[in-house]
Amino acid sequence: MSDKKRVLITGGAGFLGSHLCDRFLAEGYHVIAMDNLITGDLANIEHLFGNEHFEFHHADVSKFVFVPGKLDYILHFASPASPIDYLKIPIQTLKVGSLGTHNLLGLARVKGARMLIASTSEVYGDPEIHPQVEEYFGNVNPVGPRGCYDEAKRFQEAITMAYHNHHGLETRIVRIFNTYGPRMRLNDGRVLPAFLSQALRGENLTVFGDGSQTRSFCYVDDLVEGIYRLLLSDYALPVNIGNPDEISIKDFGEEIARLMNVEFQPTYQELPQNDPMKRKPDITKAREILGWEPKVDRAEGLRRTLEYFKEHVSEVMAGKVD
Numbered sequence: 001m002s003d004k005k006r007v008l009i010t011g012g013a014g015f016l017g018s019h020l021c022d023r024f025l026a027e028g029y030h031v032i033a034m035d036n037l038i039t040g041d042l043a044n045i046e047h048l049f050g051n052e053h054f055e056f057h058h059a060d061v062s063k064f065v066f067v068p069g070k071l072d073y074i075l076h077f078a079s080p081a082s083p084i085d086y087l088k089i090p091i092q093t094l095k096v097g098s099l100g101t102h103n104l105l106g107l108a109r110v111k112g113a114r115m116l117i118a119s120t121s122e123v124y125g126d127p128e129i130h131p132q133v134e135e136y137f138g139n140v141n142p143v144g145p146r147g148c149y150d151e152a153k154r155f156q157e158a159i160t161m162a163y164h165n166h167h168g169l170e171t172r173i174v175r176i177f178n179t180y181g182p183r184m185r186l187n188d189g190r191v192l193p194a195f196l197s198q199a200l201r202g203e204n205l206t207v208f209g210d211g212s213q214t215r216s217f218c219y220v221d222d223l224v225e226g227i228y229r230l231l232l233s234d235y236a237l238p239v240n241i242g243n244p245d246e247i248s249i250k251d252f253g254e255e256i257a258r259l260m261n262v263e264f265q266p267t268y269q270e271l272p273q274n275d276p277m278k279r280k281p282d283i284t285k286a287r288e289i290l291g292w293e294p295k296v297d298r299a300e301g302l303r304r305t306l307e308y309f310k311e312h313v314s315e316v317m318a319g320k321v322d
């Protein structure tokens with residue numbers, strides 16, 4: 001066995017997980033991606049097959065996790081992430097955040113590995129303070145439609161801190177704000193793939209509610225850099241990683257229409273229940289502790305993402321559902 005550091009990335013065939021695989025391979029690690037492909041796609045990592053420092057394990061981490069050999073780091077990214085995904089599979093979502101996390105914490109203990117979990121801005125729910133700082137406890141409806149995701153992630157943070165405090169396990173918690181970029185599923189229902197696909201197909205953009213709700217979109221390369229720095233830091237409490245450049249969903253639709261040279265024609269649809277009205281990360285901690293801040297602005301990030309969508313235009317045109 002080589003003396004390279006070994007990292008296990010769960011959800012490695014997903015959008016974020018696959019970018020993390022690329023980054024850790026580029027940094028000289030041996031990468032083990034684990035995924036049950038419930039929302040992921042092998043196409044995201046097929047360029048890595050044949051690399052002797054890359055392994056793919058097809059497994060459901062909610063059941064049992066076994067990895068032979070040493071492990072230095074575990075990054076737990078397995079979980080449905082888009083609202084239409086987790087509404088379709090709420091129980092698997094709860095299980096991967098709870099049982100899956102428990103299994104991986106156990107594995108981290110046995111291997112003496114450091115574990116980083118992918119938490120989310122959704123732990124703040126529909127926030128009453130703005131922008132969101134890490135000390136805010138959140139405003140989550142546990143029995144609402146988003147509860148399966150939000151509460152799984154809140155439990156995930158709680159059990160991770162319990163392993164840290166009770167067993168002295170090395171842990172890191174990243175609270176990820178809306179992230180976009182190449183390899184997002186074209187039809188995952190999130191606002192950016194929805195708007196780009198609709199504009200490419202010449203359809204009206206579906207704006208939920210009156211479009212005054214806000215989000216703050218972070219380009220994937222910036223997120224990966226923040227996660228890499230957090231993993232190697234010595235800070236165990238949660239850290240927000242996101243781009244604080246906030247925009248309303250209606251203005252975002254107009255921006256996408258301009259980018260694509262089409263007229264902005266919204267079709268207004270009902271606002272989903274408990275849809276957060278405002279979201280913007282306070283990134284003071286990431287700046288101070290990690291020396292991190294986003295570098296790619298929305299104009300550049302959207303241009304790169306549009307290129308990816310154009311490479312997959314035939315699937316977009318077919319309104320492809322996998």
Ligand code: NAD
Nearest residue numbers: 011014015016035036037038039040060061078079176179
């Ligand atoms: P994704 O759906 O593209 O990737 C998730 C991956 O996890 C998929 O490949 C899926 O097949 C896999 N998976 C799900 N359940 C599994 C299980 N039980 N066992 C093994 N594999 C399983 O989503 P993403 O956007 O890449 O999100 C990755 C992580 O980041 C998630 O934990 C998500 O909650 C978190 N996150 C993402 C965002 C974002 O904006 N993309 C924001 C906040 C948090």
Ligand code: UDP
Nearest residue numbers: 083189190191192194206207208213249275
């Ligand atoms: N949204 C929208 N049209 C769509 C998809 C989403 O207006 O076709 C809105 C949604 O109601 C939310 C915002 O865009 O206010 C971001 O939604 P997304 O599903 O991308 O992420 P999340 O709500 O998890 O931040």
